[in-house]
Every structure is written in structure tokens, then in C-alpha cells.
Amino acid sequence: MMALLSPPAFDDADLADVVLAGAGDRLAFARIVGRNIDALIRFAERMLGSRAEAEDVVQDVFLRAWKQTANWRSGEARFSTWLHRVAMTRCIDRVRGRRETSLDDISLLASSDMPPDHGLQQQSVAQRVQLALAGLAERQRAAVILCHYEEMTNIEAAATLEISVDALESLLARGRRALRAALLPERQSLIGDLT
Structure with a gap:
């Protein structure tokens, strides 16, 4: 018999700023960008092998994030995890879009x-x-x-x-x-x- 586990409590450094950004606070969103941009660029650069492409992907990720902050549901994952997921999807799309x-x-x-x-x-x-x-x-x-x-x-x-x-x-x-x-x-x- 499988034991039911309660959802993990996530310590999300971005959560307070996500709430503020969802209400239109650009400074709160700038703090989210500041905390996450380096990790996202490193990740995308390793996925794509190109710094320029990585920067394009990360810019796209943050544009999408700005639009989605008002709809963010906390407790399912960290906001930074979601940002990485979006970056991964964008990287895979770019790789698949390349010719052989x-x-x-x-x-x-x-x-x-x-x-x-x-x-x-x-x-x-x-x-x-x-x-x-x-x-x-x-x-x-x-x-x-x-x-x-x-x-x-x-x-x-x-x-x-x-x-x-x-x-x-x-x-x-x-x-x-x-x-x-x-x-x-x-x-x-x-x-x-x-x-």
C-alpha cells in the first residue's frame, strides 16, 4: 500500500516578488530577473552551445514569465524551476528547428x-x-x-x-x-x- 505524501513545501526565494510582479511591479520582476538570469543563461548555453542563442532564449523566457506572473500558482514548484522548464523547452525547440x-x-x-x-x-x-x-x-x-x-x-x-x-x-x-x-x-x- 502506497503512503500518501503531502506536497513538499518549497522555499521559493522568488515568491514574494512573483506576487508583486503579478500586480504589475516592474522592480519586483527586475529582482526575479537578477536572481535567475545567470543560471538560465548557463543552462541554455550548455544546451545550445551558443552564448548568443542562450541570451535570445533567456530573453524569451523572461518575456513569457512577465506575462505569467499574475497566473502563478505557488506550492507546485519553485518559480526558478518553472523558468528552467520554459528555457529547456525553448532550447529543445531551437535544436529541433536546426537543419541536420x-x-x-x-x-x-x-x-x-x-x-x-x-x-x-x-x-x-x-x-x-x-x-x-x-x-x-x-x-x-x-x-x-x-x-x-x-x-x-x-x-x-x-x-x-x-x-x-x-x-x-x-x-x-x-x-x-x-x-x-x-x-x-x-x-x-x-x-x-x-x-
Whole structure:
């Protein structure tokens, strides 16, 4: 027999500002943007491989969020989780809208705008991992990015993807196996690059 669980209580840093923004308070919405923009851009950039595209997606996300704040139902998820869900959907739509990607195009997915304080070897490793991420199925890539890069809990990531925690863990396991398989031929050079 399954025990009924009460809905989790979410500690939502955006909730008070969402209520104010829903009533038309632009400063409250600016605070929401300030708290969430960096994480959303990082997420979208990893999903798309392009900073410019990520910024376009995030702008679209915030336009939609401004229109939806009056309708927000608290208690189901954090507002930031919903923002990530919208960003993920927009990223997947963009990826699907692209024509078939050639191997030359995939090399463009590697981030070439790494900060100058990173060594060339670390940049090379990051580019190889980014290419391997780009090769994952969309939902596997999203699960790996949310849990490993954005450091969401499995519960938060599952809510973002609108799936169960078990389904998320399955996506993560398949994504990790695929990454391991993609990077295995380069294992020695990757480890060598880090030493």
C-alpha cells in the first residue's frame, strides 16, 4: 500500500516578488530577473552551445514569465524551476528547428569564449566534454546539465523536466553511460591534459 505524501513545501526565494510582479511591479520582476538570469543563461548555453542563442532564449523566457506572473500558482514548484522548464523547452525547440548538423557544425558547439585565466589544456577538456554533451539525446543532456552543472537536486530537475524522479535517474544513468562511451577513446588524453 502506497503512503500518501503531502506536497513538499518549497522555499521559493522568488515568491514574494512573483506576487508583486503579478500586480504589475516592474522592480519586483527586475529582482526575479537578477536572481535567475545567470543560471538560465548557463543552462541554455550548455544546451545550445551558443552564448548568443542562450541570451535570445533567456530573453524569451523572461518575456513569457512577465506575462505569467499574475497566473502563478505557488506550492507546485519553485518559480526558478518553472523558468528552467520554459528555457529547456525553448532550447529543445531551437535544436529541433536546426537543419541536420554536420560534424563541422558540431565543432562550433564547443564554447570558445572561456575566460582567459583557464589554461589551454583545461579549455580543450571542456570543449571535448561539451561536444560529448551535444551528442546526447535532448532530455538526457538536459538531465545531466540540470543535475551536474546547475546542481539541482533530483527532485528539482525532475520537476523541471516534468517527469518522475525515477525517470530522471534513468535519464541520468543513460546520459552518463553515453558520455562515458563518447569520452572513453579520449580518456588517456583527457587525464593527461589535467595532470
